[in-house]
Amino acid sequence: MPIPPPPTAPQPDPAAVPARLVLQGIGKVYPTVVANDDIGLAVRAGEIRAILGENGAGKSTLMKIIYGVTRPSCGRMFWEGEEVQVESPAHARSLGIGMVFQHFSLFETLTVVENVALALPGKPALDELAQRIVEVSARYGLPVDPRRHIHALSVGERQRVEIIRCLLQDPRLLIMDEPTSVLTPQAVHKLFETLRRLADEGCAILYISHKLDEIRALCHTATVLRGGKVTGECIPAQETPASMARLMIGKELPRCEHDAPQAGGEVRLRLAGLSHASDDPFGTDLRDLHLDVHAGEIVGIAGVSGNGQQELLRVISGEEPLAERFPVQICGVEAGRLSPGRRRRLGMAFVPEERLGRGAVPTMSLADNALLTAAHNQGMVAAGFLRFERARAFARRCIDDFNVKCGGPAAAAKSLSGGNLQKFIVGREILQAPRLLVCAQPTWGVDVGAAAFIRQQIIDLRNRGCAVLVISEELDELFEICDRIAVIAKGRLSPVRAAGATSIEDIGVWMSGLWPGAEHAADAPAATETPHA
Numbered sequence: 001m002p003i004p005p006p007p008t009a010p011q012p013d014p015a016a017v018p019a020r021l022v023l024q025g026i027g028k029v030y031p032t033v034v035a036n037d038d039i040g041l042a043v044r045a046g047e048i049r050a051i052l053g054e055n056g057a058g059k060s061t062l063m064k065i066i067y068g069v070t071r072p073s074c075g076r077m078f079w080e081g082e083e084v085q086v087e088s089p090a091h092a093r094s095l096g097i098g099m100v101f102q103h104f105s106l107f108e109t110l111t112v113v114e115n116v117a118l119a120l121p122g123k124p125a126l127d128e129l130a131q132r133i134v135e136v137s138a139r140y141g142l143p144v145d146p147r148r149h150i151h152a153l154s155v156g157e158r159q160r161v162e163i164i165r166c167l168l169q170d171p172r173l174l175i176m177d178e179p180t181s182v183l184t185p186q187a188v189h190k191l192f193e194t195l196r197r198l199a200d201e202g203c204a205i206l207y208i209s210h211k212l213d214e215i216r217a218l219c220h221t222a223t224v225l226r227g228g229k230v231t232g233e234c235i236p237a238q239e240t241p242a243s244m245a246r247l248m249i250g251k252e253l254p255r256c257e258h259d260a261p262q263a264g265g266e267v268r269l270r271l272a273g274l275s276h277a278s279d280d281p282f283g284t285d286l287r288d289l290h291l292d293v294h295a296g297e298i299v300g301i302a303g304v305s306g307n308g309q310q311e312l313l314r315v316i317s318g319e320e321p322l323a324e325r326f327p328v329q330i331c332g333v334e335a336g337r338l339s340p341g342r343r344r345r346l347g348m349a350f351v352p353e354e355r356l357g358r359g360a361v362p363t364m365s366l367a368d369n370a371l372l373t374a375a376h377n378q379g380m381v382a383a384g385f386l387r388f389e390r391a392r393a394f395a396r397r398c399i400d401d402f403n404v405k406c407g408g409p410a411a412a413a414k415s416l417s418g419g420n421l422q423k424f425i426v427g428r429e430i431l432q433a434p435r436l437l438v439c440a441q442p443t444w445g446v447d448v449g450a451a452a453f454i455r456q457q458i459i460d461l462r463n464r465g466c467a468v469l470v471i472s473e474e475l476d477e478l479f480e481i482c483d484r485i486a487v488i489a490k491g492r493l494s495p496v497r498a499a500g501a502t503s504i505e506d507i508g509v510w511m512s513g514l515w516p517g518a519e520h521a522a523d524a525p526a527a528t529e530t531p532h533a
């Protein structure tokens with residue numbers, strides 16, 4: 001992703017500006033872990049402060065305490081000089097605290113406008129509110145349609161709803177927990193302009209992100225957490241991404257090692273003229289997609305969220321079977337009508353973009369979540385009986401090999417920090433030694449050290465002969481790991497280019513639907529492929 005320009009807002013003079021929020025000695029103890037330990041922190045009007053830390057460092061817990069979602073085990077909190085105990089999110093909102101969550105807090109069966117109405121005091125008229133949503137979304141470059149149902153939105157679109165809902169409340173302290181993880185570069189740019197404007201108007205902002213470039217470009221100050229404790233502070237503009245990564249993880253960042261792809265591998269995934277009408281009236285129809293992914297290569301599909309990625313993933317995974325067999329071919333088998341389980345038995349593994357709900361069942365243990373996708377090929381079923389000890393052992397391997405910080409195989413999926421759950425899900429799929437891995441946003445919300453580790457695991461898997469398809473909005477990531485890259489826009493697939501023969505800038509232009517020959521795309525189909533390298 002291109003680095004947005006440095007902050008234009010002057011850094012507030014700490015002596016002159018009163019602290020809006022002060023925390024003293026905040027602690028939070030869960031049964032298996034001390035999530036926050038004696039945390040002190042202050043944020044002033046007009047200040048944008050980053051909260052940095054590895055997955056599981058305690059950032060979200062601290063933000064949930066400020067927003068009244070979780071009670072601290074100890075410590076004191078002062079809001080504009082007065083000591084407060086925030087009882088609930090409604091209480092936080094009445095003080096002027098708004099929060100954009102990492103995991104969406106939206107009701108799936110309600111529309112955008114109904115969700116927003118729930119967060120506002122009183123009973124706002126829905127038509128008027130819908131109009132305000134349209135205005136705010138246009139002003140801040142966060143397009144959403146207020147009449148759509150949440151379940152029909154991509155994660156990127158849901159995140160826009162969360163941000164708009166927050167902005168409509170005119171917050172005096174805005175907490176953003178990884179707000180840009182699935183936004184496009186243009187939307188990130190717009191969001192930063194908005195945040196700078198809010199800060200200029202006196203709003204204090206606490207900003208959590210694993211994207212160190214963004215933190216350098218946006219934030220005036222940063223507090224670093226490690227193991228639940230404050231381990232340092234810095235001024236991001238005076239640091240490099242590498243020096244901030246060192247502050248966070250306490251060591252140098254590993255670099256991915258990427259050899260040339262193996263030539264001539266067999267086709268493990270073929271889309272053979274895949275067309276599919278979305279059953280959601282606001283969804284994107286897939287139009288005549290052609291793509292081959294070979295053993296021993298990683299193919300990336302870039303694109304702005306909401307351009308057919310969700311529909312494509314459902315059709316490939318089998319969540320939405322087709323009427324015909326041939327348009328989706330997995331490991332040589334025409335699989336368009338097969339169930340997800342049958343496709344997995346052909347050798348496919350799958351990392352969906354939503355980790356809670358699709359990737360894992362929040363209330364189930366990690367061991368039970370391992371059973372859900374790995375039962376058959378990891379010997380967890382014998383004579384019709386489930387072998388729970390095998391599920392526990394496999395979950396333990398995922399935890400150990402992917403360095404998942406958690407209470408063990410019996411921990412509920414929802415008790416893990418976002419990045420740790422992502423590591424678990426990616427580990428669960430990779431450790432099944434698939435012949436084809438399809439993954440969406442594989443490092444969403446994962447800290448820099450763990451993201452580098454996951455990318456290396458994907459590359460190693462490809463080196464062992466697996467075919468990998470990665471669907472992601474992170475162009476940097478796609479260029480780091482992919483051998484070939486295509487773009488999906490308005491349900492069509494661009495030509496596929498060798499990653500070394502194209503650039504982030506070209507792919508960025510293609511993401512708006514403008515690739516060579518695209519002007520004829522409305523009538524002419526078949527995106528052509530460059531030969532497999």
Ligand SMILES: Nc1ncnc2c1ncn2[C@@H]1O[C@H](COP(=O)(O)OP(=O)(O)OP(=O)(O)O)[C@@H](O)[C@H]1O
Binds near residue numbers: 055
């Ligand atoms: N409800 C809970 N029950 C038990 N443990 C929890 C719960 N919520 C969080 N934890 C644990 O507290 C620790 C801190 O988690 P937290 O979500 O605050 O980390 P984080 O820094 O926000 O991580 P990430 O960057 O991955 O989102 C983790 O070890 C997590 O497993």
